[in-house]
Amino acid sequence: MTFFAPFCIPFIIGTVSLFVTIIAKWVSWVYYMPRTDRKLLRRGLFSMQTVKGVGEVVCECLLHRRIFRINPLLGYMHMSLAFGWFLLIVVGWLETVAYLGLEPVPLQGHVFFRYFATGISEHKPVFDFVMDALLLFVLSGVALAWGKRFYSRAMGMRRTTKHFLGDRVALSALWFIFPARLVAESLTCALYGGGGFLTGTIGRWMASHVNIEILQMLYEPSWWFYSCALGVFFVAMPFSRYQHIFTEIPLIFLRRYRLLPHEKASSLDKFQIQACSRCGICLDPCQLQQDLGINDVQSVYFLRDRRYNRLKLAVANNCLMCGRCEAVCPVGINLNTLRQNSRDRLRNIPDESRYKYFKGLDRSSGEGRVGYFAGCMTLLTPRTLHSMEQIFKAVGEDVWWADRDGGVCCGRPLKLSGETDSAKKMMQFNKELFYKHNISILVTSCPICLRVFREEYALRGIEVLHHSEYIARLMREGRLKLNNDGGRVTYHDPCELGRGCGIYDAPREVLSAVGELLEPKHTRENSYCCGGSLANTVIGDAQQLRLAQTMSAEFEATGAGTVVTSCPLCKKSIARGTSMPVKDLSEIVAENIAS
Amino acid sequence: MERVIVIGGGVAGMKAALDLRRRGFEVTLLEKSRHLGGKVRKWHCLFPTFTSAAEVLGGLKAEVADSDIEVRLEAEVVSFDNRSVTLASGEKLACGAVVLATGFTLFDARVKEEYGYGIYDNVITSADLEEMFRNGRVALRNGERPRRVAFLHCVGSRDEKVCQRHCSKVCCVTGVKQAIEVKKLFPEADVFNFYMDIRMFGPGYEEMYREAQLSHNIHFVRGRISEASPTIDGRLQIKAEDTLTGRPLKMSVDMLVLLVGMRSNDDNVHLAEQAGVPLAPNGFFAPKDMFAGNVCSPRKGVFYAGAITAPKSIGEVLNEGSAVADAVTEYLS
Numbered sequence: 001m002t003f004f005a006p007f008c009i010p011f012i013i014g015t016v017s018l019f020v021t022i023i024a025k026w027v028s029w030v031y032y033m034p035r036t037d038r039k040l041l042r043r044g045l046f047s048m049q050t051v052k053g054v055g056e057v058v059c060e061c062l063l064h065r066r067i068f069r070i071n072p073l074l075g076y077m078h079m080s081l082a083f084g085w086f087l088l089i090v091v092g093w094l095e096t097v098a099y100l101g102l103e104p105v106p107l108q109g110h111v112f113f114r115y116f117a118t119g120i121s122e123h124k125p126v127f128d129f130v131m132d133a134l135l136l137f138v139l140s141g142v143a144l145a146w147g148k149r150f151y152s153r154a155m156g157m158r159r160t161t162k163h164f165l166g167d168r169v170a171l172s173a174l175w176f177i178f179p180a181r182l183v184a185e186s187l188t189c190a191l192y193g194g195g196g197f198l199t200g201t202i203g204r205w206m207a208s209h210v211n212i213e214i215l216q217m218l219y220e221p222s223w224w225f226y227s228c229a230l231g232v233f234f235v236a237m238p239f240s241r242y243q244h245i246f247t248e249i250p251l252i253f254l255r256r257y258r259l260l261p262h263e264k265a266s267s268l269d270k271f272q273i274q275a276c277s278r279c280g281i282c283l284d285p286c287q288l289q290q291d292l293g294i295n296d297v298q299s300v301y302f303l304r305d306r307r308y309n310r311l312k313l314a315v316a317n318n319c320l321m322c323g324r325c326e327a328v329c330p331v332g333i334n335l336n337t338l339r340q341n342s343r344d345r346l347r348n349i350p351d352e353s354r355y356k357y358f359k360g361l362d363r364s365s366g367e368g369r370v371g372y373f374a375g376c377m378t379l380l381t382p383r384t385l386h387s388m389e390q391i392f393k394a395v396g397e398d399v400w401w402a403d404r405d406g407g408v409c410c411g412r413p414l415k416l417s418g419e420t421d422s423a424k425k426m427m428q429f430n431k432e433l434f435y436k437h438n439i440s441i442l443v444t445s446c447p448i449c450l451r452v453f454r455e456e457y458a459l460r461g462i463e464v465l466h467h468s469e470y471i472a473r474l475m476r477e478g479r480l481k482l483n484n485d486g487g488r489v490t491y492h493d494p495c496e497l498g499r500g501c502g503i504y505d506a507p508r509e510v511l512s513a514v515g516e517l518l519e520p521k522h523t524r525e526n527s528y529c530c531g532g533s534l535a536n537t538v539i540g541d542a543q544q545l546r547l548a549q550t551m552s553a554e555f556e557a558t559g560a561g562t563v564v565t566s567c568p569l570c571k572k573s574i575a576r577g578t579s580m581p582v583k584d585l586s587e588i589v590a591e592n593i594a595s
Numbered sequence: 596m597e598r599v600i601v602i603g604g605g606v607a608g609m610k611a612a613l614d615l616r617r618r619g620f621e622v623t624l625l626e627k628s629r630h631l632g633g634k635v636r637k638w639h640c641l642f643p644t645f646t647s648a649a650e651v652l653g654g655l656k657a658e659v660a661d662s663d664i665e666v667r668l669e670a671e672v673v674s675f676d677n678r679s680v681t682l683a684s685g686e687k688l689a690c691g692a693v694v695l696a697t698g699f700t701l702f703d704a705r706v707k708e709e710y711g712y713g714i715y716d717n718v719i720t721s722a723d724l725e726e727m728f729r730n731g732r733v734a735l736r737n738g739e740r741p742r743r744v745a746f747l748h749c750v751g752s753r754d755e756k757v758c759q760r761h762c763s764k765v766c767c768v769t770g771v772k773q774a775i776e777v778k779k780l781f782p783e784a785d786v787f788n789f790y791m792d793i794r795m796f797g798p799g800y801e802e803m804y805r806e807a808q809l810s811h812n813i814h815f816v817r818g819r820i821s822e823a824s825p826t827i828d829g830r831l832q833i834k835a836e837d838t839l840t841g842r843p844l845k846m847s848v849d850m851l852v853l854l855v856g857m858r859s860n861d862d863n864v865h866l867a868e869q870a871g872v873p874l875a876p877n878g879f880f881a882p883k884d885m886f887a888g889n890v891c892s893p894r895k896g897v898f899y900a901g902a903i904t905a906p907k908s909i910g911e912v913l914n915e916g917s918a919v920a921d922a923v924t925e926y927l928s
Contacts, residue, residue, distance in 0.1 A: 380709040380822055405824070541755035575706060576758050579861065 003109030003116055007224040011108055014234030021238040022246050025270075032267035037259050044257025053253040061248050062086055066330040070281060071156035077148065078279075080141030082245070088134045095127040111230070114185045114199075115223055118192040125196070132196030135185075138178050145175065159289065161280035161300050163241070170236035173229050180226040187222050190215050241304075244277035248331055251275045261334050263420050265341040272333045276303040282325035282335070287529055291546050292539065294318065299325045299335045306342055316342045318538035320547075321416060322529035323499035343418025350421035358429045363405045364437065368398030371439035371462075373430075373453075375446035376409055377568035383583075384445050384568055387590035388467060394593045395479045400437050402430075412452035416535040431457050443470045445586060447497035447567045448534065454501060466497060468507040468566045468585050475513060481594040486515025489588065490560035492551070492574060493527035494567030507566050507585050514592040515562075520554040528554075530565075532573030548577025555580060564588055597691030597927055598623060600680045602672050605633020606909055607901025608696035609655045610916025612664050615694075618924050623688060624659070625670040625680070631656055633698055639728035641909060642765075642772040643799035651909065674869035677896025692923050695866075695880065695892075696900040696916075699857040702751025702759065709822040710750065710853055715831060717741075718823060720750075721766065721854045724773055733780055737829070741784055741849035744777050745833055746770045747820045748790040752856030761877045763856035764906040767793050768800045770854045771807050778811045787814045787848070789835055797908060816844075823851055857906040872897055880904050890919040898923055 030038065044050070059065045062083040068075030092110050099113075099120060109116055144155075152160045163171065182199065189195035189203025190210070206215060237243060251271045261269050278300050288294040297318040305311040319339055326335040372392070378384050385404065392399045411426035434442060434457075442459065444450050445467040453464045465473070474480035491511055497503050504524050511517045522528050531539075531547025552574060555563045563578065565571050566585040575582040597620065601612045604626030612624040630636060638648035659666060671683040675695075680688045704712035704720050711718045716736035719727075727733040735741055748770050752763040767790070774786045793815065795801040807813040818836040826832050830847045837844050859878030867874045872892045875881040882904050883891040890899050900919040901912040 379824070382711050382714050382822075382824065383708055386714055545758060572708075572756075576756070 003106050005112075005115065005223070007220065007227045008108040008112065009227070010224075010231030011111065011227040011234075012231075014231030015107060018234040018237055025238065025274075026250065029267045029270045033259075034262070034266050034268065037266070037268050040257050040259050041254070044253070044259075047257075049256035050253065053256045056252050056256070057249050060252065060330075061245070064330065066332075067279075067281070070328060070330065073144065074148075074155040074157070077141050077144040077155065080137050081145070084134055084138035084141060088131070088138065091127070091130055091134060095124070095131065098124055098127060112223065112227070114188050118188060123194050128194065128196035128200065130196075132198035132200070135178065135182060136198055139182065142175055142178050157280065157284060159280065159283040159295075161278045161283065162295075163278065164304070166236065167240050167278065170233060170240035170242050173233035173236060174242070176229040177226070177233060180222070180229045184222040184226045187215060187219050191219060241276070241278040243274045244331070247271060247275040248277075251331070255332065261337040261341060263337070263341055263344060263415070265345045269338055269341065270307075272338060273303050273307050275331050276300065276307075276333060277331065278304060279330065281328055281330060285324040285328055287320065287322070287324070287531070287547050287550070288318065288539070291550050292543050294539075299329070299333075299339075302339060302342075303333070303335075306338070311342060311346070313343070313346045314538060316346055317417075317536065319536060320495070320529045320531070320533040321535035322495040322533060324495075324526075324529070327499055327525055340416060340418070340420075343416075344420040345418075347418040348420050350419070354422070355425045355429075358408065358425070361408070361429075362433060362436075363407055364400060364402050364433065365404060366399050366401045367437075368400045369440050370397050371400040371402055371434060371437060371442045372404075373402040373407075373410070373442060373444040373446075373449055374404060375444060375449040375568070376413075377448070377572070378445050379403070379406070381568040381571055381584065384571075384586050387584065387586035388443075388445060390590040390593065391471065391474075391480065391586060395474055400439055402433065402437075402442075408433075410446075410449035410452050411456075412448050413534045415452070415456075417537055427452070427456055431459065434459060434462055441465060441470075443467055445566070445568065445584065447494045447500060447503075448569065451496045451500045466501070466503055466506070466566065468497075468503065468510055471585070471589055472506040472509045475510065480589075482510075482513045482589060483592045483594050484514060485592050486511075486588050487562065488518055488558075488560040489515045489562045489564045490518045490520055490555050490558040491523075492520070492530065492555070492563060492565040492570055493524055494565060494570045495527075495529050495533065497566060498527055499525060507564075510585060510589060511564060514588055518558040518560045520551075520558055522551075522554060530567075530570040530573035531577075532569045534569065544573065545577060548573045552578035552580070562588070597621065598689070599692045599694065599923055599927075600625060600675075600688060600690045601694045601696055601900075602675065602680065603633070603696035603698060603901070603903070604628075604631040604666070604668075605696060605698050605901065605912075606635050606652070606655060607698065607903070607912045607916050608633070608694070609659050610913045611694050611696055611900045611919045613655070613658050613662060614917050614920030615923060616662050616664050618920060620923070620927070621665075623665045623667065623690070625672060625682075626666070626668050627671045627697075629668050631659065631666065631668070634701070635909065637722060637725060637729070639725050640772070640776070642768045643797065643803045645772070645776075672866070674866065675897075676870050677894060691927050692896045692898060693870075694898045694900055694919050694923065695903050696919075697860060697863075697866075697903055699879075699902040699906065700860050702757075702763075702855040702858050704750055704853045704855050706757050707750055707754075707853070710747065710820065710851065711823045711825075711831070712853060715823065715825050716829075717831060717849060718851045718853065721746075721769055721773060721852060724777075724852050728776060733777065735849055739849075740781055741777075742781075743785045743787070743846075743848045744774075744781075744850045744852065745787045745789060745820070745846070745848045746774055746852045746854060748788065748793075748854050749819065750853040750855050751858060753791065759856060759858055759877070761879075761906070762794065763858075764794070764796065765908050766854040766856055768795060768797065768803065770852075771795075771800075771804050771813075773852065773854075774813045775803070775807050775811050778807075778813055785814065786811075787816055787846070789816050789818060789820050789833075791817070791819060797910075818844075820851075857902060870894065870897055875904075890915055890922050896926065898926075 064078040067078050185199040186202035189199050190206035195203050282299040286298045297315050321336050408426050408429050411423035415423035442462050442464045450466045528551040531544040563580050563582045599615050599620045600623045601608045602625050612622045616622045632652050635648050674681045751759050778786050795804050818838045820833045820835045823831050823833045872894050873881045880903050882889045883893050898919045900915045
């Protein structure tokens with residue numbers, strides 16, 4: 001039996017092009033990776049993480065478990081295409097083995113087995129059935145994908161990605177592959193018999209209703225069409241969104257080996273950027289889309305622009321970095337880090353002279369085991385600072401005040417805007433200041449500062465606490481007694497504190513002690529951004545206000561008398577979106593200290 | 596003659612009621628509080644002539660008292676249209692036309708938390724200072740004389756951060772007036788005005804501004820204060836930028852006066868919706884047009900007088916009281 005026919009050529013070209021491109025990409029990405037990352041990669045390869053990674057690849061790349069969690073129908077669609085196709089390949093291979101034994105068969109022999117197998121007289125109905133069932137499984141996914149174009153809401157998506165031409169070509173090819181296979185196999189069955197419940201049935205129907213000459217005329221072209229669809233798809237794949245199919249696999253392993261994007265862009269990022277399937281799940285959570293109608297800056301578009309070197313600073317900067325999209329990304333891409341290192345690459349202009357005044361600067365006051373860092377925004381919301389003073393006084397804590405009379409910024413705002421090197425200088429300054437004053441606990445009431453202290457400062461011997469955690473600890477230790485006179489309150493989770501640092505429970509614990517807590521509709525991991533995010537340097541005040549108003553409507557709907565948050569920036573943003581009183585957690589605590 | 600209801604017993608409402616009555620209408624003047632006079636009751640002297648506010652108000656009040664205008668105090672309006680006004684008590688008053696003269700609300704300086712109003716002693720608003728003038732005792736919280744006083748213009752005006760984009764118009768000249776008054780009380784004190792622009796739009800205002808600099812040695816610094824914080828010795832440290840020299844500055848002062856702006860009343864939204872008339876984006880009522888119809892609403896029988904449509908000076912508000920009487924007369928005849 002020969003396994004070649006002219007119609008196989010498009011398929012063969014496509015396959016070769018696909019594998020050459022993919023391998024070239026992987027090799028070059030690894031080659032240009034930072035040295036430390038390559039070391040991590042070598043160390044990780046022979047660890048348990050590799051075994052665990054295989055399991056994750058099955059769960060995520062084939063079964064798409066995370067998408068199932070977002071919406072079952074959407075999950076089924078992705079699974080039927082990925083897992084169904086995968087099984088078609090595996091079972092197809094088993095089928096050739098079952099018919100021909102373990103003799104070497106070229107790739108196209110497996111893929112177009114029905115075409116080449118017409119000479120074989122015996123039939124294995126089990127394979128006919130299974131292969132038809134799998135084809136039906138994949139076709140159901142294709143049908144859903146078509147349906148999603150017209151009515152995405154059925155899959156829990158209000159918006160879907162706007163695709164560019166290359167993606168549309170690949171998408172069309174993909175959509176044609178399986179219907180083409182169905183037609184080609186059915187025609188083969190019509191002329192040569194065989195086939196299962198699907199192709200066999202359609203084949204018999206064709207044989208009895210369609211002129212045999214027409215069937216013969218369509219036979220070869222149908223296989224040509226199938227092969228072309230495959231060929232076009234494979235050629236387009238590494239240059240389109242479908243690159244994700246082969247990129248997500250190494251990404252899963254790299255993540256397990258702790259190879260994550262850095263504050264500076266590197267070739268490692270490509271594993272993340274090209275793992276984006278442009279599924280568009282990140283679109284709906286985006287408040288810029290929802291409230292402001294901005295529809296070209298979301299993570300899917302940002303990654304696409306970055307991948308094709310078309311990224312503009314205006315797009316990179318137009319993001320709240322609230323992390324709502326990162327939380328739902330089914331591929332688990334570190335969207336915020338990529339966004340930040342893009343900004344670094346596009347605009348980092350360190351200016352040494354700006355920071356000369358750091359030399360010998362120390363405006364701190366007081367002495368104590370506990371240090372308090374207000375941060376710039378708390379200095380602009382002095383009621384919080386004032387309340388913290390009262391709380392420290394009530395528990396008799398000796399406090400070292402890092403910046404009550406002015407200090408140096410924690411560095412995160414600059415880092416978020418891409419000025420990574422300047423931010424480093426500030427971080428270094430503050431770090432030395434903290435060490436110099438021998439504190440063992442550092443309390444801050446600003447989640448922006450908190451996050452950078454925890455993630456970047458690497459403070460040895462100093463425990464960093466958000467004031468909500470510190471107050472909760474004081475309560476647990478019995479040092480701070482509170483009256484439950486705060487009334488009905490609702491709470492806003494600041495992005496940097498909640499999704500950023502994973503602190504959801506401490507503020508709730510404190511609030512439950514001073515009043516009755518009523519949760520707004522979007523809360524905890526799902527909470528909205530107040531709109532005041534420092535990370536977005538593009539939207540204007542009026543737009544920020546609209547974001548605050550959407551959120552405030554939810555607070556008003558709870559029936560609470562006061563909105564409480566634990567971020568000075570959120571407090572300012574919320575206050576202008578609502579007529580309700582807005583307080584920092586420390587204020588409501590200070591008001592309710594039991595004497 | 597038909598009844599005309601004037602809602603709001605401030606200067607605009609009183610002037611409108613008087614002029615309407617003079618034209619023979621039966622007039623009912625509704626006032627939410629226990630006193631006629633509105634915001635002017637709390638003012639000491641008026642720019643640019645330092646005329647006593649009590650004098651201006653006293654004249655109007657006496658005229659109202661002498662007339663047979665039906666004055667209803669503690670009468671809060673919940674809704675109205677061109678034929679009737681409904682009070683909080685549930686009472687519904689029928690009428691031929693309504694004049695809305697409910698004025699404005701002073702910006703709550705606590706919203707600009709960075710200035711520390713309500714947190715630090717000796718951060719006060721222009722309204723608080725006026726009350727001190729009226730009480731005849733301007734002093735620091737500890738009773739001492741201030742040695743250095745800073746006025747900050749545009750608190751709650753021209754400030755997108757607090758959703759008040761409009762200019763409140765009269766605070767500039769109020770700041771100059773109050774600075775002169777403070778300087779007269781404490782000639783040895785340094786008095787500073789921090790401003791974005793000085794808008795001296797009225798007769799005699801610019802002259803007063805010049806006089807403040809030439810005769811009273813009041814300092815004007817172009818730049819807004821960014822924040823205020825307490826110092827160890829109980830003073831206030833303010834941070835600002837002098838935008839004319841392009842340098843940041845820090846200064847310790849004894850008293851910080853915030854010149855609070857005029858914002859639209861919170862219940863404008865509800866009232867406008869009930870009456871079927873539009874609001875401007877800044878929350879003030881939008882008149883029919885900015886010219887010949889500036890005291891009329893787009894709805895027949897609903898009229899405006901005073902700061903209900905925009906921040907205005909007292910002189911302008913009084914003029915509108917007369918203008919609205921004219922417009923109502925034309926409508927009802």
